[in-house]
Amino acid sequence: MNATMAVTAAPPTSARNSRFAENSAVWPLLALGVLLAMQFTMAFTRAVNWDEFWFYHHVTEFARGNLAQPLQSFHVRLFAWLPGIPGNTVDKIVMGRLAMLGCEIVTLGAIYLMARRFLERAPAILVALLYISAGFVFQHGFSFRTDPVATACLMASLAILLRSRLDMKALAAFALLVALAGMITIKVALYAPAFLGIAWLRWSESEYAKTTALRLILAAAGSLAMFAALYFWHAQDLSAPASGAGMAGSASRLMFFLGIPPYWHIALKGAAFSIVFTIMIVITPSLLRRSGAPLAEKLALAGLWLPVLVPLFYLNTLAYFYAFILAPVAVSCAPAVSAALKRYSIKMIALVLLVITTGVFIVEDRSVIDRQHQIASVAEETFPRDIAYFDHNGMLPVFDKANWLMTPVAIAGYREDGVATYRAEMERRPVPLLLINHEKIQAIMDGSDEVLLPEDLQALRDTYQPFWGPFYLAGADVEAGEQRVQEFLVPGPYTVMGGAMEIDGENHAAGDIVQLERGMHALAAPDSASHLQWGESLARPAEEWEEGDIYVAY
Numbered sequence: 076m077n078a079t080m081a082v083t084a085a086p087p088t089s090a091r092n093s094r095f096a097e098n099s100a101v102w103p104l105l106a107l108g109v110l111l112a113m114q115f116t117m118a119f120t121r122a123v124n125w126d127e128f129w130f131y132h133h134v135t136e137f138a139r140g141n142l143a144q145p146l147q148s149f150h151v152r153l154f155a156w157l158p159g160i161p162g163n164t165v166d167k168i169v170m171g172r173l174a175m176l177g178c179e180i181v182t183l184g185a186i187y188l189m190a191r192r193f194l195e196r197a198p199a200i201l202v203a204l205l206y207i208s209a210g211f212v213f214q215h216g217f218s219f220r221t222d223p224v225a226t227a228c229l230m231a232s233l234a235i236l237l238r239s240r241l242d243m244k245a246l247a248a249f250a251l252l253v254a255l256a257g258m259i260t261i262k263v264a265l266y267a268p269a270f271l272g273i274a275w276l277r278w279s280e281s282e283y284a285k286t287t288a289l290r291l292i293l294a295a296a297g298s299l300a301m302f303a304a305l306y307f308w309h310a311q312d313l314s315a316p317a318s319g320a321g322m323a324g325s326a327s328r329l330m331f332f333l334g335i336p337p338y339w340h341i342a343l344k345g346a347a348f349s350i351v352f353t354i355m356i357v358i359t360p361s362l363l364r365r366s367g368a369p370l371a372e373k374l375a376l377a378g379l380w381l382p383v384l385v386p387l388f389y390l391n392t393l394a395y396f397y398a399f400i401l402a403p404v405a406v407s408c409a410p411a412v413s414a415a416l417k418r419y420s421i422k423m424i425a426l427v428l429l430v431i432t433t434g435v436f437i438v439e440d441r442s443v444i445d446r447q448h449q450i451a452s453v454a455e456e457t458f459p460r461d462i463a464y465f466d467h468n469g470m471l472p473v474f475d476k477a478n479w480l481m482t483p484v485a486i487a488g489y490r491e492d493g494v495a496t497y498r499a500e501m502e503r504r505p506v507p508l509l510l511i512n513h514e515k516i517q518a519i520m521d522g523s524d525e526v527l528l529p530e531d532l533q534a535l536r537d538t539y540q541p542f543w544g545p546f547y548l549a550g551a552d553v554e555a556g557e558q559r560v561q562e563f564l565v566p567g568p569y570t571v572m573g574g575a576m577e578i579d580g581e582n583h584a585a586g587d588i589v590q591l592e593r594g595m596h597a598l599a600a601p602d603s604a605s606h607l608q609w610g611e612s613l614a615r616p617a618e619e620w621e622e623g624d625i626y627v628a629y
Contacts (some may be wrong), residue, residue: 097420100197103204106429107183110207111176113436114217118172122443122627123165124395125468125513127219129480131168132469134158137313145310149258150221152309163451164472165444168219176217178227182402183207185230189237193376193409197421201412205355206405208428210348210435215395221260222399228256229266230402237273237375241290250297257302258309262399265385269403272378279371330390338392341629345397348435351428352401355411356383362410380407394629443624450512450545450625453616457543463506465497465535467513477506481515486526495530501538501564502593507609509539509547512625520547538564540608544620549609553600566593568611574603588612 095101130150136142137151138158154174157167183203190199206212216223232252239245256263274291281287336342346353359380363373383404386392392400415424454471463477477500479485489496500506511517515526519535527535539547549565553576571587577599583589588611598607 097422098197098416099421100200102422102425103197103200106204106425107200107207109429110204110213110432111180113433114176114179114207114213115173117214117436117439118176118217119169120441120444121214121439122624123168123447124218125470125626126395127168128164128470128472129468130220131157131164131171132472132476135472142313145306145313146258147221147260148313149255149305149309150224153224158472163448163455164470165448165451171219172217175219175223178223179207179216179398181227182216182223182230185227185234186402186405188234189230189379189406190409190412192237193372193406194413198409198412198416201421201424202405202409204425204428205352205408205412206402208349208432209345209352209397209401210432211345211394211397212349212401213432213435216398218395218398220395222395225256225259225263226399226402228252228259229263232256233266233269233273233403236270236277236294241277241287241294246290246294246297249294250301253298254301254305257298258305265382265389265400266403268378268381270378272375275378276371276375279369331388332390333388336386336392337390338386341393342386344629345394348431350431351424352405352408355408355415356380356404358414359408359411362414366410376407376409379403440624440627443627446621446623446625449618449620450510453543453546453618454510457546457613457616458508458610462508463500463504464508464510465506465516466510467516470510470512471508474508477504481513486515490528493528495528495534497527497531498534498564501534505565505567507549507565507567509535511545511547534564537562540606542608542613543615545625548613551598551607553598553605553607555600555603558597558599560595560597562595563591564593565609566591567609569607569609570612572606572608574600574605576600576605576607578607586612 131154133142133144133148134151134154135158137148138155142148142151154171157171160167160170162170183206186203186206187199190202193199194202207216229252232249235245235249235252239249253263274294278284278287278291360377363376363380366373380403382400385400386396450470455473458474460473461475463475464471465478466476467481469476469480478497479489509516509520511520519526519532520539524532526532538549540550540552542548549563550569551561551563553559555574567590569589569591571583571585571589573585575582575584577583577597578589578591579597585605589607
């Protein structure tokens with residue numbers, strides 16, 4: 076296929092002499108440059124997704140010495156520098172995104188190197204453009220998650236496996252990259268067909284030589300040895316490390332399914348955003364079947380294509396997942412690119428890809444990140460740094476998150492266990508702050524009984540009062556003339572606000588600071604409505620909170 080495909084994709088000699096000819100490499104290179112420039116601006120203007128906050132939360136937990144998960148957490152070492160740079164949480168995530176953009180550029184380079192095995196230079200660049208122009212890749216390829224780092228490591232290791240001489244330096248680099256990817260995410264297993272197909276191709280090209288087989292075995296063994304070394308080194312610095320085997324087993328139970336894909340609508344949206352890429356993915360198997368290329372080459376391309384089927388059995392396939400899984404699939408589309416260039420010029424295809432993706436760029440909602448900046452700034456400027464808080468996804472990593480990540484899987488497990496973990500945590504230590512940064516938490520405070528257990532629902536509703544925007548603080552409202560006994564689960568200083576208040580038989584004027592212990596307290600407002608607010612005269616921010624989305628939907 077290599078020779079045949081290169082001939083059919085090559086432009087005429089006269090066209091090659093012109094830098095801006097219809098089939099010049101200039102066109103996909105220009106489109107790549109424009110899309111990367113767009114992504115650079117989006118790193119600063121695209122809303123931070125909830126799991127990007129969760130990703131950074133782990134980095135700060137490692138800095139505090141609280142991280143206990145050895146698998147899928149090695150990124151905390153790679154980004155341990157982030158908490159020390161100036162700015163609020165959102166600013167730091169943006170800086171992390173720039174590093175992820177660098178990882179995406181590595182992935183693009185690996186895609187190009189691999190595609191050059193099957194295509195000439197200009198069509199190979201077009202393959203890289205095919206990847207970055209895919210709507211979900213364009214939106215999430217630079218996101219602050221594990222995926223860009225793992226994708227860069229895996230694609231670089233595949234490029235080494237496909238294009239290197241498999242000498243000792245190449246094998247060592249391969250082993251390190253695969254091990255690093257495995258420490259970052261166990262999703263590396265989803266690339267298995269790609270590695271197997273290319274390994275078989277290399278062995279076939281050597282006419283099944285024993286030395287090549289030995290080198291491939293050394294590559295696999297070296298990856299396992301390097302993974303073990305990284306695992307034990309990383310785990311030594313963690314606080315009471317959890318079992319890696321246990322986490323892997325849990326992931327296998329929760330991340331795979333049989334039946335209709337729950338996120339099929341996400342896949343359809345991604346296909347619509349990437350119609351050219353989608354068509355090429357669909358026609359690739361037929362082109363491979365009819366190709367006259369050697370069987371080993373066809374198997375290698377098939378192995379690169381197979382990851383596209385992962386959404387049929389793997390659960391966690393939201394939009395950002397496609398930036399991870401489509402990288403090898405783009406290389407597999409080399410036959411489709413070659414076929415397309417028999418009818419259309421490189422210039423036309425590159426411009427079509429650029430125009431479609433520019434549409435995705437134009438419709439971006441750039442207002443949401445402003446609210447996220449506001450939340451981060453208000454939190455860090457208003458509240459003491461040593462407090463604990465409840466929220467959905469660790470959006471305030473400068474504080475100590477006191478509850479678990481509120482994903483559907485976690486909520487289902489919590490309800491199945493039947494343990495009121497929120498109240499238990501409030502009885503263990505003070506948790507004065509609640510951040511309403513998800514519709515589930517809003518539903519809890521609005522009266523929904525579908526999320527938490529009754530004991531936890533009552534604890535949250537009886538404890539937290541609106542403070543500013545999405546922030547709630549521990550406190551109590553007492554109407555004029557009202558007398559009641561209330562349980563306080565958050566001990567500490569409280570400020571009397573509004574009118575005077577009688578607390579446990581003692582009169583306190585507005586502005587007084589009262590120390591309350593955890594337990595029952597008698598409250599009364601003899602003259603006018605009064606309010607108890609946790610903290611020592613914490614002032615509400617002067618700036619207004621503009622209601623709106625905190626996250627952008629996929």
